[in-house]
Structure formats: C-alpha cells, structure tokens
Amino acid sequence: MPIIVLIALVVFFTSLNPNFMSLRNFARIAIAASPFLMVAIGVTFIIIMGSIDLSMEGGVALSAVIFCFAFLFFGGTLASGGWVAIIAALGFGAAYGALNGFIHAKLLIPSFMSSLAMGFVGIGATVLLTGGGIVRIDDDVFRMLLTYRFQGFPLMVYVAVFFLIVGILIQKKTILGRNLYAIGGAEDLARASGVPVLKTRILAFSLAGFYYALAGVLQVAKLGQAESVTGANLMFLSITAAVVGGVALWGAIGGVVNALIGVLIVTVINNGMVVIGLPDYIQDGVLGLLVIAAVILSTNRSAVKFVK
Amino acid sequence: MLEFKNVSKEFGPVKALSNINFKVDKGEIVGLVGENGAGKSTLMKIIFGAYQADSGTIFIDGRQTRFTSPRDAMSQGIGMVFQEQSLIGNLSVMENLFLGREQEFRRFGLIDFKKMAEASRAQLAKVGLDIDPTIETSKLSFSQRQLIELAKVLTLEERISGDLVILLDEPTSVLSEDEVGLLFEIVNKLKTRAAFIFVSHRLDEVISLSDRIYVLKDGEVVDEVKGNKAKASNIQASMVGREINTEYYRQDQRLPFDKEAAPLLSVQNASVAKKFEDISFDLHAGQVLCLVGTEGAGREAIVRTLFGMHSLDRGAITFFDKPSLKITSPHAAVSNHIGYMPRERKIEGIFASMNIAENMTSSQLGAYSRYGLLKKADELKLAASWIDKLSIKTPSASTDCIRLSGGNQQKVVLAKWRSTGSRIIMLDHPTRGLDIGAKEDVYTMIREMSAAGIGLIVIPDTFEEAIGLGHNITVVKDGRAVKNFNCMQEQVTPFDLVSAMT
Numbered sequence: 001m002p003i004i005v006l007i008a009l010v011v012f013f014t015s016l017n018p019n020f021m022s023l024r025n026f027a028r029i030a031i032a033a034s035p036f037l038m039v040a041i042g043v044t045f046i047i048i049m050g051s052i053d054l055s056m057e058g059g060v061a062l063s064a065v066i067f068c069f070a071f072l073f074f075g076g077t078l079a080s081g082g083w084v085a086i087i088a089a090l091g092f093g094a095a096y097g098a099l100n101g102f103i104h105a106k107l108l109i110p111s112f113m114s115s116l117a118m119g120f121v122g123i124g125a126t127v128l129l130t131g132g133g134i135v136r137i138d139d140d141v142f143r144m145l146l147t148y149r150f151q152g153f154p155l156m157v158y159v160a161v162f163f164l165i166v167g168i169l170i171q172k173k174t175i176l177g178r179n180l181y182a183i184g185g186a187e188d189l190a191r192a193s194g195v196p197v198l199k200t201r202i203l204a205f206s207l208a209g210f211y212y213a214l215a216g217v218l219q220v221a222k223l224g225q226a227e228s229v230t231g232a233n234l235m236f237l238s239i240t241a242a243v244v245g246g247v248a249l250w251g252a253i254g255g256v257v258n259a260l261i262g263v264l265i266v267t268v269i270n271n272g273m274v275v276i277g278l279p280d281y282i283q284d285g286v287l288g289l290l291v292i293a294a295v296i297l298s299t300n301r302s303a304v305k306f307v308k
Numbered sequence: 309m310l311e312f313k314n315v316s317k318e319f320g321p322v323k324a325l326s327n328i329n330f331k332v333d334k335g336e337i338v339g340l341v342g343e344n345g346a347g348k349s350t351l352m353k354i355i356f357g358a359y360q361a362d363s364g365t366i367f368i369d370g371r372q373t374r375f376t377s378p379r380d381a382m383s384q385g386i387g388m389v390f391q392e393q394s395l396i397g398n399l400s401v402m403e404n405l406f407l408g409r410e411q412e413f414r415r416f417g418l419i420d421f422k423k424m425a426e427a428s429r430a431q432l433a434k435v436g437l438d439i440d441p442t443i444e445t446s447k448l449s450f451s452q453r454q455l456i457e458l459a460k461v462l463t464l465e466e467r468i469s470g471d472l473v474i475l476l477d478e479p480t481s482v483l484s485e486d487e488v489g490l491l492f493e494i495v496n497k498l499k500t501r502a503a504f505i506f507v508s509h510r511l512d513e514v515i516s517l518s519d520r521i522y523v524l525k526d527g528e529v530v531d532e533v534k535g536n537k538a539k540a541s542n543i544q545a546s547m548v549g550r551e552i553n554t555e556y557y558r559q560d561q562r563l564p565f566d567k568e569a570a571p572l573l574s575v576q577n578a579s580v581a582k583k584f585e586d587i588s589f590d591l592h593a594g595q596v597l598c599l600v601g602t603e604g605a606g607r608e609a610i611v612r613t614l615f616g617m618h619s620l621d622r623g624a625i626t627f628f629d630k631p632s633l634k635i636t637s638p639h640a641a642v643s644n645h646i647g648y649m650p651r652e653r654k655i656e657g658i659f660a661s662m663n664i665a666e667n668m669t670s671s672q673l674g675a676y677s678r679y680g681l682l683k684k685a686d687e688l689k690l691a692a693s694w695i696d697k698l699s700i701k702t703p704s705a706s707t708d709c710i711r712l713s714g715g716n717q718q719k720v721v722l723a724k725w726r727s728t729g730s731r732i733i734m735l736d737h738p739t740r741g742l743d744i745g746a747k748e749d750v751y752t753m754i755r756e757m758s759a760a761g762i763g764l765i766v767i768p769d770t771f772e773e774a775i776g777l778g779h780n781i782t783v784v785k786d787g788r789a790v791k792n793f794n795c796m797q798e799q800v801t802p803f804d805l806v807s808a809m810t
Contacts, residue, residue, distance in 0.1 A: 134787045175673045193671040194642025252661045
C-alpha cells in the first residue's frame, strides 16, 4: 500500500531528525513536489492508456524557455502583459504533446521510441533557442508564486493543488478520462465499442504536454530562470513516482491520486536524505535503492504475468 | 499405450468433459471428431499436459501417471503438433528444432552449430524435408513449417526410451491436396515409431487415415468406430446426436419478419482477400441470420467487415437502404446503430476493470455527457434499468464486471448494444461457455431483440442453436457461402448443416 509506505517514510525520517516534521520542511517538500507533480500527473494519463511518454524533460525545458522568452517579449513583468506568456507556454505544451501523440498514434511508432525522440528534439530546440545559456526572469509579481506564502505554503503549491484537482476531474468525470481506461484495459474492445482510439491517444498526449508546460512555468517560478536542464531528472522521477504510487505500467490501473502519493514518497525520500544529512554524492544511489524498495512494498507484482 | 479412464474436466459450472474413456495403442492412428464446443480441444490439452483433469486416471503402458505440464507430458512421450504454429519465425530451423535443448550442443560454453545442423538434418530427413537447417524459419512455406513442427515433435524419439504419442491438431486445414497427401504418407511411414491422434473437421480425411475414430459430443465420447467400417453419414449423425428441443430455443416465439420492406443490410458479392469471397445476403428488420461453418471458414471476418474492421476488396454493402452510407471504422458502425459482440467475452467483450454502468455506456459516452463531462447519475440510472429488465444478478450497478458470472457478463454486453438503439446487432458465439440457464436467457434476449425489429447476425455455438434461433442459415465453407437454408419453410437438421460444411 503506497500510502502506508509514505507514512512509514515520514515516521522514519522524523525519528532520525525531529525537524523533518515541521511546517517549514513540509513547505520545502511541497515546493519541490509541485512542478514534479505536474509532470507525474501528465505521464500518468499516458500510462493509464497503456502507453509511455518519455518526452517530459524536453517538454518541460522547452515550455519553460518559451515561457521566459515570451515573458520578456511582453515587457518582462506580469503587469505589462507577461501573463500572455503563461497562456503561450501552456498552449505550446499542448501542441508539443499533440505532435508527440500524432507521431506515435498516426505514424504507428511505439510510444516509447517516439516520445523519447521528441524529448531529445525538445532539449535540442532549447539549446538552440538559448544558445546553451540561461534565460532569467526578474519580476517580483511573478515570483510571488514562490515568495508569497499563505498558511505557510507559497502560492505555487496552491496552483499545483488546483491542477491536481483538475487532473482528478479529467480522470473521473470526462469522456477522455473514461476512454483512457478503456484503451488501457482492452484496446481492441475499445475500438469495437466505437471509441475513437486515435483521437483519444493524441488528446491524451496533448494533455500530458499541457501538464509538462505547467511544470515548466512552475519551475521558472521556483528558480527564476530556464535553461536546457530545467527538466533534468524528471523522466526517471515522474515515472518512478507513478509506479511507486500504484499506477500499473500495463495500463488501466491507478490514477492521478496514485501519482500524487508516489510524488510525495519520492520527494520525502529526497528531502529526508538532505534533512538527515546524507552526503550529496551518495544521495542518487540511495534514492535508486529506496525507490526499488518502495516499488516492492507498494505494488502488487503478483498480478503481473511478466516484466518486460 | 496411452489410456484415459473416466477423465472429467469442469470449468466453473460448465462440464467440459465427463467420464472420457479413450485409448491409443502402439502404432495406431486414432481420429477425434466432434462439432465446435464438443470438448475436443479440452481433451487434447489434457493429453499434452496444458490442462490437468479434475478426476479420472491416465495410464502409459499400463502404468498410472499424470502430466503436470506440457514439458512433463513431453518427457513421457506425448508430442503436440499445433494447428497454430508454435515455431519462432526469426530463428533458424535448427534453432527451432532444438529450442530449450541447446545444452546438448554445448562445447566450452558455446553452441556448436555445426553439430546442431548435423542433428537437424537427421530430424528433417524423418519428415522428408531436404532444406538447409540454418535457413530462417519465416522464409519457408506454410506446409514446410508444418512439417518442421512435426519434426520438432519427433526429436522426442532420441530423448525418451518409450514410444511416442503424437497429436495432430487440424494439420490439414491450410494445406493443399498434394501437401495433405504428403503429410499422410509421412504419418503412415512413422506408424512404426509412434501412435497418432488426429483431430480434424474434414471427416473424409479422418476416415481414410484413422484406424479408429472417437466421436465427441457435449464432453462425452458418444461413439467409437473402426476406421475401415466408418461411414461419414453415421459419424455425422452421432456428432449432432441429441433431439432438438423446440421450446429450449424459444422457437414458438420466432416471428415472421417483413420481407417486402427494404432490408436493413444488403450485402452483394462482398470479398475480402484471403478471408472470404463473393458473399451475398439481405438482413431484414426482425430477422435472425445464422452463419454456420468451421473455425476459420470466414464467418468472423464477414461480421467484422460489416462492423468496419476490414475493408472490402470487391462487392458492395448497403446499410439501411442508403447506398451513400459507408461504414469504414467501428466508430462509424457504432454511431450508425450497428452493434457487435465479439467472441471471447473475457478478452474482447467486457472491460474487466470497469463497472457495469461504465461497460454499458462505453459505446455511447456522447449520450451520457455534456461538453465532454460525464453524467454519472444518468449512467447509473441506465444500468439500473437494464439490470432490472434483464434480471442481471449483481449487488449494484457500480460492481466491477469481472465479478459477475459469464451469463451476467453477457447480459451486460447485450444491454450495452441494445441501449444504444442498435438496429443491427452481430453476435459471435453469444452462448459460449455459459451454463444452460444462462443460455436460455440469451435465447430469450435474442427473441426479444428480433421482436423489437432489430436485425441479428449470429455465429452460433452449435448446429442446434443455428436451427433453433435462425430464420435463415448460411453455411460458409472456405470463405464462400455454400448453402442457404430457410428455417421457416423447411425442417433443417444438423445433419444437413454438417454435410454442407465438411
């Protein structure tokens, strides 16, 4: 049970350092988790459908950079028209995702391959746009997403929670959400029931791209800048989070809430290692090992026929 | 040498085999015949170890034994030549022959392919094949692959000390006449080394090849005849056996339909390459048309073509008297009120991870949503009304379908298509795997749909079902409609159907 793993981790780290269980540290966890959660929700929609999306690092970086350039183009402050940049970035993310889905579904390239390639295209485009450099945003109003706190948590956490709820609603209350489960559960039957499979696939990837762009904007809010490595590590972390949280890689099982729990598990592990003072250079290795342990503890692997 | 005593096998409430007594002597060729669903494939799977019998005993050379897996059966001398080939196309012939046994050719940790090729040539010679064993298997013709399949089983000869029993599952169904002759020649030559169990739909072949023939029906051996005394007509009679109970199929409720009205569906000279050819028929409102034929005769392809899953090579299909209406995808079929219930309910019929309401609306989400948002209350209301109408046994409308019995799952699928207002519904083996009570429920539903003016195309599970349900029966053989029966005008017997299709 993923939720029990999460609770056990919190207890574990608190016992090693009581400061772990403090509002300040929880806020830190929430800030780290916010962009990460957006990516995990995006990829969860794809995994439910039985496909995989590996384009998130490119999607996040490119959306973030486009957002920064657009923001600067519209005067460099939110008040001068920088808000248009948010719409532009989100729109771009959705289009980028739709293209990714089109290449996979229409040209019949396995999603593993097509999305991995699109991710590289995204990173490449980012390098090209930035010339390998960094684009900075210096707008106090926009940075309020990080700096302004309500009840101890910065605004960006509330933005993430809002889009978490949107994600849950899409999953549970829309035709798209229902059809994702139909395709992931039995694609042939979905087709035989008249589900527009191609359209649904492209829409799903577009939705994922939208969430990657959200993550990109939140990353800029968090760091005040964008570059080609803005999305680094998110591929491993987001897919790990989905799986640890209980989303089955073969489709139709789990959902957005599972992604949330998985993101919290992974973020708590990351944060906990810092709090208990684990040296930098062994954190990556320990994270990998803990993730394997978390997957073993939180997923029902006996239901899997084979693991490919 | 191989003997079954009182072997039974059940799948839930369905008795697949009951008290089977069956034996094969050394050097004997035994035929096994029966209509679809008679239990042939279950019996075969028990013989080669894929299923285990629930009760009864198995003897080899008088010694009691059991087969826990195909591998175990193989080590005791049982080999299976699969109908759907089990060779791996991208491996060479020799790699396929010795798949899983490469250690016999190991030298310093590496495979000695020269030695393997040598051994392969010896095996191929047994079945009269003169080909290079290093060639990639997918490059060979179908009949060559069939012979390699046989050669693979014959490698058992060197591995085990006892005699062999080899199962041949429909080995001739895709071979040309010459190739069949060659296969029979090889089988006859191998009689000194092995006994054969020969399963086929083609009665004449079974009679000419077999020393003895078992006839299966409803999971029982109903007849056992000597090959030289066998007559096709007698075997056919015992294959179909039981009396037709007109009440069982609700025949009294079979209403005449209006032939003068424009047909819901008109198929003219329809052909799809390699699947079927020159199929023509009309389907009227309220008519039940049954398609009868052997597995792979093309019935499923016809139905799937009507549902927009295959595209037509030649001919024309007219729906609802509108020549401009073309159904090119299942999506188009569903939105034009055409429904299709595929055959394997567990794989193709229900979404296992979805509940009853979600399954019922899966083909009509447009009607249960506004601006892309689902109206869940309406979905549950729909499900509740159909649960009531069809007396589906379930705790609630939001119960996962996987928890329902087979019959109730089938009702959910039928409700899905009826509630969309389908005017044409195609049912592929709607009663497969159901117990008798659930079957009756399905028959009642088919009558109700017919009375409501829906046109139905049914691929029935048995001949009796075809005769009991259909207004018309079309017999499909090798992709062609070979015979039409009008059940309202003539008394059709299962015997008529078998003679047309075999």
